[in-house]
Amino acid sequence: MTNQKPTATSRLKQDYMRLKRDPVPYITAEPLPSNILEWHYVIKGPEDSPYFNGYYHGTLLFTKEFPFKPPSIYMLTPNGRFKTNKRLCLSISDFHPDTWNPAWSVATILTGLLSFMLETTPTLGSIESTMYEKRKYARNSLEFNMKNEIFKELFPEVCDEINERLKKIEEHKQLANNSNNNNSNAVNNKLGSNNNNNNNNSDNNNIDNNNSDNANNNNQNDPNNLTAANGGYENSLWYSICTNLIVLIGFILFALICQYVIKSINID
Numbered sequence: 001m002t003n004q005k006p007t008a009t010s011r012l013k014q015d016y017m018r019l020k021r022d023p024v025p026y027i028t029a030e031p032l033p034s035n036i037l038e039w040h041y042v043i044k045g046p047e048d049s050p051y052f053n054g055y056y057h058g059t060l061l062f063t064k065e066f067p068f069k070p071p072s073i074y075m076l077t078p079n080g081r082f083k084t085n086k087r088l089c090l091s092i093s094d095f096h097p098d099t100w101n102p103a104w105s106v107a108t109i110l111t112g113l114l115s116f117m118l119e120t121t122p123t124l125g126s127i128e129s130t131m132y133e134k135r136k137y138a139r140n141s142l143e144f145n146m147k148n149e150i151f152k153e154l155f156p157e158v159c160d161e162i163n164e165r166l167k168k169i170e171e172h173k174q175l176a177n178n179s180n181n182n183n184s185n186a187v188n189n190k191l192g193s194n195n196n197n198n199n200n201n202s203d204n205n206n207i208d209n210n211n212s213d214n215a216n217n218n219n220q221n222d223p224n225n226l227t228a229a230n231g232g233y234e235n236s237l238w239y240s241i242c243t244n245l246i247v248l249i250g251f252i253l254f255a256l257i258c259q260y261v262i263k264s265i266n267i268d
Contacts, residue, residue, distance in 0.1 A: 008066040012036050015106040027110045029060075030154040037062045039071075040154050041110055042145075045138055049118055050131045051079065054138030055162060056117075057151050060109060070100040073113060077144055080129035080137045081117050089124035090116055142166055 012031065019029060029041040039060040045051030056079050061072040073093045075082040082088055089095040092104065092112040122128070129137075142162050145151050152159050 006064060007068075008062060008064050009036055011067050012039075012062065012106070018105065019107055022107070024107050024110050024114075027114060028155060028158060029106060029110060032150075032154075037064070037066075039106065040150060041113075042151075042155055042158050043110075043114055043117065044158075046118070050134035051081075051117070051138050052135075053165070054079070054141040055145055055158060056141060057145050057148065058113075060106070067102040067104070070094050070097060070104075071109065073109070076148070077141050078137050079117075079141070080134035081126060083125050083127055086125045088113075088126075095124065142169075 013036070016031060026044045026046055027041055028044075029039055032038045032040070039062070041058055041060065043051075043056040043058070045054040045056070054077075056075065056077045058073065058075040058077070061074070063069050063071070070093055073088045073090060074086065075084055075088065078084055087093070087095065090112065091099045092109050116123075142165055146159065146162060146166075
């Protein structure tokens with residue numbers, strides 16, 4: 001009598017082969033080599049979503065009754081849509097065995113998970129966050145996932161993508177830092193140049209002032225300059241005296257003329 005493989009193992013192997021032939025867009029999935037009932041998946045954020053450039057790692061835990069019972073679904077990478085390390089309440093998860101269809105495959109489960117992730121419908125295990133927070137989670141997901149050894153073991157190609165992304169991000173940061181440093185040095189050099197110019201101008205002004213003071217001192221100490229100044233003063237004094245005498249004589253003559261005219265009038 002031949003041994004028949006368990007239904008869950010046989011079905012999951014078939015699903016795995018289908019996934020390899022026809023991958024689900026934005027999703028990669030691998031079972032643990034030591035336990036085919038534990039699957040790990042990675043969702044790559046679609047371009048037109050706030051999850052773009054993010055990588056979201058999670059698990060599907062199947063029971064031996066699969067495909068007659070649905071799996072438990074977990075999200076491990078912080079994402080802004082689902083709680084981490086908590087069972088998610090979805091119609092394709094073990095929260096709703098009454099709505100489960102045994103014909104659904106692993107690909108169907110992952111497609112439904114991505115579809116629900118892109119919605120905003122609340123459910124048990126979901127959280128609310130802003131678009132900015134989701135984008136921040138997407139950026140942080142790169143380094144977060146690279147700390148998980150199982151992630152690195154099961155998804156080497158995804159890790160290569162992430163490492164390439166991290167390398168480019170680091171290069172951009174380095175270029176930005178160099179640009180900032182260059183701008184800072186340029187500003188410091190400009191300030192230093194201005195300070196030197198100001199110092200030179202100040203020195204030149206001091207030299208000019210000193211020259212002016214020296215010239216004044218030389219003029220004051222020069223005998224010829226003193227003689228010329230004294231001569232100018234004496235000429236001004238004589239001019240003033242002569243002017244006053246002329247005015248005085250004019251008044252006297254005017255008084256005499258007035259006296260003569262008055263006497264002439266009296267005689268008549």
